[in-house]
Amino acid sequence: MVHFHRVTLEYRRTQTKALYDLNLEIRKGEFVFLVGQSGAGKSSLLNLILKRLEPTSGAVYFAGENLKALRGDRIALHRRRIGAVFQDHRLLREKNVEENLLFALRVLGVPKNEWETRVTRALRQVGIVHKKRSYPEELSVGEAQRVAIARALVGEPPVLLADEPTGNLDPANALGVLEIFKSAHARGATVLMATHSRDLVEAYPQRVVLLKAGQLVRDEREGKYSLV
Numbered sequence: 648m649v650h651f652h653r654v655t656l657e658y659r660r661t662q663t664k665a666l667y668d669l670n671l672e673i674r675k676g677e678f679v680f681l682v683g684q685s686g687a688g689k690s691s692l693l694n695l696i697l698k699r700l701e702p703t704s705g706a707v708y709f710a711g712e713n714l715k716a717l718r719g720d721r722i723a724l725h726r727r728r729i730g731a732v733f734q735d736h737r738l739l740r741e742k743n744v745e746e747n748l749l750f751a752l753r754v755l756g757v758p759k760n761e762w763e764t765r766v767t768r769a770l771r772q773v774g775i776v777h778k779k780r781s782y783p784e785e786l787s788v789g790e791a792q793r794v795a796i797a798r799a800l801v802g803e804p805p806v807l808l809a810d811e812p813t814g815n816l817d818p819a820n821a822l823g824v825l826e827i828f829k830s831a832h833a834r835g836a837t838v839l840m841a842t843h844s845r846d847l848v849e850a851y852p853q854r855v856v857l858l859k860a861g862q863l864v865r866d867e868r869e870g871k872y873s874l875v
């Protein structure tokens with residue numbers, strides 16, 4: 648589903664090598680925790696999959712297609728296959744929770760007759776139906792994070808990327824968020840989640856990929872939380 652072939656990423660201005668000669672293959676339907684110290688390259692890796700960044704050398708393939716070849720509208724179409732949850736969740740401030748999700752469905756081109764069911768289902772999954780008329784600034788950090796997850800889920804994309812989705816949450820809420828991703832995984836989604844949380848990795852023993860200074864140093868199939 649996602650394949651990194653000898654990927655090096657250097658941020659030109661600062662000449663920082665964020666990733667170095669990285670090879671990684673993630674199969675359809677896998678759940679992968681991406682772990683490693685701050686600055687190890689986790690966010691950079693996720694941004695390459697979204698084609699927000701281009702590799703300096705090497706190639707990133709998505710569903711067999713080299714992302715380098717994508718231009719214009721095809722980049723937008725590519726991103727619609729991915730539900731992304733980043734720390735800066737970028738909810739639209741002038742729209743309430745429900746409208747934020749409806750906006751995502753409109754962009755995705757989902758037929759109107761499905762909108763209501765999809766929104767209700769996604770908000771239910773994250774336990775936030777009661778806040779559907781609230782505006783982003785009226786939400787707690789954790790609530791806003793859950794809305795961002797609902798927005799990523801509402802289009803039912805085949806791939807979910809999450810960068811520290813539980814970073815601002817207390818342990819109970821963090822495990823709640825993990826449950827949401829577990830359900831998406833059970834429904835067949837491929838999930839790649841960057842995290843610093845041992846608790847999460849321990850709670851859901853799956854593949855764990857450890858990055859260190861931009862290199863893949865361990866790849867464990869059985870969720871060894873000691874890697875975190």
Ligand SMILES: Nc1ncnc2c1ncn2[C@@H]1O[C@H](COP(=O)(O)OP(=O)(O)OP(=O)(O)O)[C@@H](O)[C@H]1O
Binds near residue numbers: 665683
């Ligand atoms: N826009 C940028 N310009 C220059 N250097 C950057 C940029 N973004 C990240 N870096 C550098 O690239 C390296 C990898 O950063 P990245 O954000 O991918 O790490 P991370 O593992 O996600 O860290 P964290 O756990 O703190 O989010 C770091 O050395 C960082 O300072």
